[in-house]
Amino acid sequence: MPDILLSVNNLHKSFGNRQAVKAVSFQLAKGQTLGLLGPNGAGKSTTVGMISGLLQPDQGEVMLGGQRMAQGNNAAKQIMGLVPQDLALYDELSARENLRIFGALYGLTGATLKKRCAEVLDLVQLSDRLADKPSTFSGGMKRRLNIAAALLHTPQLLILDEPTVGVDPQSRNAIFDSLEALKRQGCALIYTSHYMEEVERLADHIVIIDHGVVIADESPAALYQRLPAQAALRVTPLAPVPEHTLHALKSLAAVAEVTVEGSDLLIGLSTADQAQDVMLWLTQQGCRTAQFSTARTSLEAIFLTLTGRSLRDA
Amino acid sequence: MTALIALVRKDLILFLGDRRALLLNLIMPIVLGAFFGYLFGGSGVTENAKINVAVVSQDNSPTSQKIVAGLKTDTALTVLEMPLAEAQEKVLKGKLNAAVVIPAGFGDAAGAALFGTKAKPEITIYYDPSQSAVLAMVKGMLTQHVMQNVSAEMFSGAGGQKMVDENIAELEKEASNNPRSAELQEFLKSVRTFQTRNAAAKTADTDKGQPERAAGLSMPFTTTDQAMSAGPQKYNGYAHAFAGMAVQFILFMGIDAGIGVLLAQRQGLWNRLLASPITVTTVLTARATSAALIALGLLLFIFTVAALFFQVQVAGSMLGFLGVAVCFALVTATFGLLIAAFGKTPEAARGMATFATLIMVMLGGAWVPAFLFPQWLQSLTLAVPTRWAVDGLDAMTWRGLPLDAAWAPMLAQLGFAVLFGGLALWKFGKQRGGTRA
Numbered sequence: 001m002p003d004i005l006l007s008v009n010n011l012h013k014s015f016g017n018r019q020a021v022k023a024v025s026f027q028l029a030k031g032q033t034l035g036l037l038g039p040n041g042a043g044k045s046t047t048v049g050m051i052s053g054l055l056q057p058d059q060g061e062v063m064l065g066g067q068r069m070a071q072g073n074n075a076a077k078q079i080m081g082l083v084p085q086d087l088a089l090y091d092e093l094s095a096r097e098n099l100r101i102f103g104a105l106y107g108l109t110g111a112t113l114k115k116r117c118a119e120v121l122d123l124v125q126l127s128d129r130l131a132d133k134p135s136t137f138s139g140g141m142k143r144r145l146n147i148a149a150a151l152l153h154t155p156q157l158l159i160l161d162e163p164t165v166g167v168d169p170q171s172r173n174a175i176f177d178s179l180e181a182l183k184r185q186g187c188a189l190i191y192t193s194h195y196m197e198e199v200e201r202l203a204d205h206i207v208i209i210d211h212g213v214v215i216a217d218e219s220p221a222a223l224y225q226r227l228p229a230q231a232a233l234r235v236t237p238l239a240p241v242p243e244h245t246l247h248a249l250k251s252l253a254a255v256a257e258v259t260v261e262g263s264d265l266l267i268g269l270s271t272a273d274q275a276q277d278v279m280l281w282l283t284q285q286g287c288r289t290a291q292f293s294t295a296r297t298s299l300e301a302i303f304l305t306l307t308g309r310s311l312r313d314a
Numbered sequence: 315m316t317a318l319i320a321l322v323r324k325d326l327i328l329f330l331g332d333r334r335a336l337l338l339n340l341i342m343p344i345v346l347g348a349f350f351g352y353l354f355g356g357s358g359v360t361e362n363a364k365i366n367v368a369v370v371s372q373d374n375s376p377t378s379q380k381i382v383a384g385l386k387t388d389t390a391l392t393v394l395e396m397p398l399a400e401a402q403e404k405v406l407k408g409k410l411n412a413a414v415v416i417p418a419g420f421g422d423a424a425g426a427a428l429f430g431t432k433a434k435p436e437i438t439i440y441y442d443p444s445q446s447a448v449l450a451m452v453k454g455m456l457t458q459h460v461m462q463n464v465s466a467e468m469f470s471g472a473g474g475q476k477m478v479d480e481n482i483a484e485l486e487k488e489a490s491n492n493p494r495s496a497e498l499q500e501f502l503k504s505v506r507t508f509q510t511r512n513a514a515a516k517t518a519d520t521d522k523g524q525p526e527r528a529a530g531l532s533m534p535f536t537t538t539d540q541a542m543s544a545g546p547q548k549y550n551g552y553a554h555a556f557a558g559m560a561v562q563f564i565l566f567m568g569i570d571a572g573i574g575v576l577l578a579q580r581q582g583l584w585n586r587l588l589a590s591p592i593t594v595t596t597v598l599t600a601r602a603t604s605a606a607l608i609a610l611g612l613l614l615f616i617f618t619v620a621a622l623f624f625q626v627q628v629a630g631s632m633l634g635f636l637g638v639a640v641c642f643a644l645v646t647a648t649f650g651l652l653i654a655a656f657g658k659t660p661e662a663a664r665g666m667a668t669f670a671t672l673i674m675v676m677l678g679g680a681w682v683p684a685f686l687f688p689q690w691l692q693s694l695t696l697a698v699p700t701r702w703a704v705d706g707l708d709a710m711t712w713r714g715l716p717l718d719a720a721w722a723p724m725l726a727q728l729g730f731a732v733l734f735g736g737l738a739l740w741k742f743g744k745q746r747g748g749t750r751a
Contacts, residue, residue, distance in 0.1 A: 093324065
């Protein structure tokens with residue numbers, strides 16, 4: 001990987017007798033976006049805590065911009081921004097005051113601070129709410145301000161810990177517009193989420209953690225290659241499909257797998273363009289269909305394949 | 315430095331922006347200080363509260379009438395005459411502090427008993443058990459008036475002459491076989507001589523139109539009462555009350571400062587702060603600085619109001635007063651950090667801290683002066699920072715003591731501040747190694 005910005009090396013962390021993170025390692029290049037996936041309790045937040053210097057690893061190290069991340073290493077922290085999962089804002093201070101405080105933490109003052117406040121508010125589309133208190137904001141607007149507060153010092157790496165929790169679709173789109181703009185500006189992102197579609201939209205690289213262990217560390221394309229089926233054909237037959245027809249369907253070269261979900265058939269395909277051939281074959285077998293649809297296999301399916309459980313399982 | 319100033323500024327803006335909490339922090343200590351100050355004697359120009367006493371006189375003798383009249387002239391008492399049943403009911407209901415019952419025949423019996431020849435008559439005192447200290451005061455004043463009037467009657471009144479004659483006659487019968495009776499008989503004869511001379515002098519005074527001479531026993535001394543404060547004009551009961559209430563409510567503000575840290579941890583603000591290029595020490599120093607500034611501001615505001623409206627003065631060293639105030643502000647700030655460090659949740663921490671504060675305030679003499687405590691408790695309270703704060707403020711206000719007297723309260727408070735702050739930093743340092751992000 002060229003021009004490494006972040007290198008996470010063999011991190012271990014335990015809380016009491018419970019080992020939360022075991023030998024977690026991955027890297028992130030400048031300007032790249034890394035999706036950090038895992039169900040609740042998988043070790044994502046602990047890993048983020050160690051990357052951002054909030055937690056001291058029991059073993060291993062985090063190198064950021066050539067600096068070893070530690071609680072007292074200000075040089076490393078200066079090039080990183082953290083968007084916590086919680087709305088880390090002062091509700092009773094105006095948006096401007098909030099940004100002034102968080103900018104001052106990074107040494108910004110005077111005209112520079114004022115300019116950056118205006119720029120980040122513009123980026124998250126909140127310029128017109130500068131004087132308002134977050135307590136008067138919608139959930140989505142608070143989330144956007146939460147992100148803006150981490151951008152004031154123009155970090156090279158922005159860590160977003162589930163930044164869209166409880167956000168309406170409109171605000172989610174606004175957040176994604178902002179993040180994509182940041183990507184274009186060359187800011188590297190670490191994005192943790194339960195939402196696969198969000199990670200698919202942003203990530204150049206995906207790390208999946210389960211039970212404190214990295215179980216996948218690849219590009220989305222490489223992850224898809226791990227699946228037997230790259231696309232799915234969902235068919236609703238007018239009448240139940242005979243057993244021998246199902247058996248014959250599974251033996252077709254284009255078909256990777258067949259699952260019966262209620263009255264529907266879910267047919268996994270190597271490529272999406274094979275759907276037409278399979279539909280023709282079903283018609284030839286006398287199987288008349290009420291409706292059908294095709295879809296690309298999601299990262300959710302990949303996660304299910306890798307871990308045996310849903311991403312949103314507690 | 316930029317970060318530290320920004321964090322302190324933020325805390326001050328948040329504190330001043332919360333108008334309801336601000337009013338509570340300012341108004342409550344003033345209202346309660348004014349109330350307790352009034353109870354403790356106000357600004358020194360008002361009269362002390364009198365003891366309300368009922369007198370039930372069942373004796374019409376001149377001696378008893380003079381005793382009742384004497385009690386009524388006592389400036390420490392408000393005396394009302396009433397029937398026994400009414401007096402008992404009013405004491406029972408707490409409307410009177412005590413009731414004194416002078417039984418029938420008291421005057422004669424007391425005179426006879428004065429020289430130890432007859433049985434002593436009994437005065438019954440009914441009192442409110444919730445104010446038992448009043449009993450001793452009423453007894454003292456009653457003793458004074460009874461002794462004065464009974465002895466006067468014995469040495470100069472007609473009843474006294476009759477009583478002496480009867481006693482001499484009785485003693486003459488016993489004298490043959492009791493040497494002590496003979497001695498007492500001689501003494502009473504001398505008294506009779508004094509009575510005869512006194513009666514003649516009284517007749518002469520009356521003929522000349524001069525007032526009657528006082529006779530009998532009187533207090534063999536007089537007293538001059540000198541309040542040991544900055545002077546009679548400087549003493550002010552409000553000063554102690556305002557010091558106590560200010561200490562109490564400022565500590566409550568300290569609790570809020572500590573709870574604020576716990577809430578920041580819960581809300582993720584703590585992580586955001588610590589993810590930035592500042593240390594946990596900077597964050598805690600900023601919190602302590604803002605809390606100390608707020609505490610100092612509150613204390614000065616409360617005493618300014620006390621000075622303007624309740625005549626409380628810093629009669630001692632102003633520098634000492636400011637020093638004690640600054641040290642107390644530091645105690646408050648570090649007390650807040652201690653709560654933040656050892657509190658598990660904001661809710662649990664608030665309950666525990668409020669309890670601890672009330673105990674500290676009580677032991678510190680903020681509600682009632684510490685000198686009223688038993689000696690062992692007074693010694694124990696030296697281990698409580700509020701005791702030093704209240705004593706220091708008292709010393710610099712109504713006691714009017716010089717700067718020297720402020721050093722001990724200041725140093726003791728600084729010691730507590732160092733202890734609290736050190737413990738808090740140690741605990742935060744320990745937490746940071748293992749806390750889950």
